[in-house]
Amino acid sequence: MAFRYPDGRKFEPKRNEMTKKSVNKDARFSNRGMTLEEDINETNEYYLAHQVAVIHKKPTPLQIVNVHYPSRSAAVVTEAYFQKPSTTDYNGVYKGRHIDFEAKETKNKLSFPFKNFHDHQVEHMKRVLDQGGIAFAILRFSYTDEVFLLEATHLIRFYEERDHTRKSMKKKDIEHFGYLIPLGFHPRIDYLKIVDKLITGS
Numbered sequence: 397m398a399f400r401y402p403d404g405r406k407f408e409p410k411r412n413e414m415t416k417k418s419v420n421k422d423a424r425f426s427n428r429g430m431t432l433e434e435d436i437n438e439t440n441e442y443y444l445a446h447q448v449a450v451i452h453k454k455p456t457p458l459q460i461v462n463v464h465y466p467s468r469s470a471a472v473v474t475e476a477y478f479q480k481p482s483t484t485d486y487n488g489v490y491k492g493r494h495i496d497f498e499a500k501e502t503k504n505k506l507s508f509p510f511k512n513f514h515d516h517q518v519e520h521m522k523r524v525l526d527q528g529g530i531a532f533a534i535l536r537f538s539y540t541d542e543v544f545l546l547e548a549t550h551l552i553r554f555y556e557e558r559d560h561t562r563k564s565m566k567k568k569d570i571e572h573f574g575y576l577i578p579l580g581f582h583p584r585i586d587y588l589k590i591v592d593k594l595i596t597g598s
Contacts, residue, residue, distance in 0.1 A: 451488030
């Protein structure tokens with residue numbers, strides 16, 4: 397199936413960076429076959445089931461162009477366009493606060509490329525902050541399976557300071573300004589423990 401952006405460019409989905417990596421027997425690496433999105437979706441399902449928070453992945457609005465009918469009871473979308481640029485990946489409510497965040501992963505060892513983010517996503521985070529919401533990015537370094545929460549204020553600053561010579565965020569800056577999220581079992585990525593710190597300012 398072919399998806400296209402509003403300007404007609406073909407959408408090329410990212411390949412799961414983890415699929416070709418061998419699985420380490422160490423418990424810390426036991427779920428490395430899971431994508432960051434799958435881990436977060438699983439975490440959000442845990443939050444919902446335990447009445448902790450209501451946070452969902454945002455659906456992407458699509459305009460269907462062509463549909464193939466291999467049989468009367470089946471329909472296959474063969475071409476579609478994104479109707480408008482997406483904002484961030486997830487939003488919802490936690491403790492009466494609006495939560496809005498983007499989730500990204502990279503196989504780079506020491507930096508996180510800015511190309512993973514887009515102007516409209518950063519602008520959306522600014523607007524969420526202006527309205528008193530909580531916005532951030534969850535960033536995974538897949539090589540080490542480390543996951544960080546980086547507040548939108550820092551992400552926005554790094555993004556706006558980028559230039560032709562600096563095309564990524566240094567991992568050491570993410571470590572310094574962000575929060576390492578310990579990986580667990582249920583929930584897998586308990587990012588709301590970090591959000592609690594953002595709410596209380598501790």
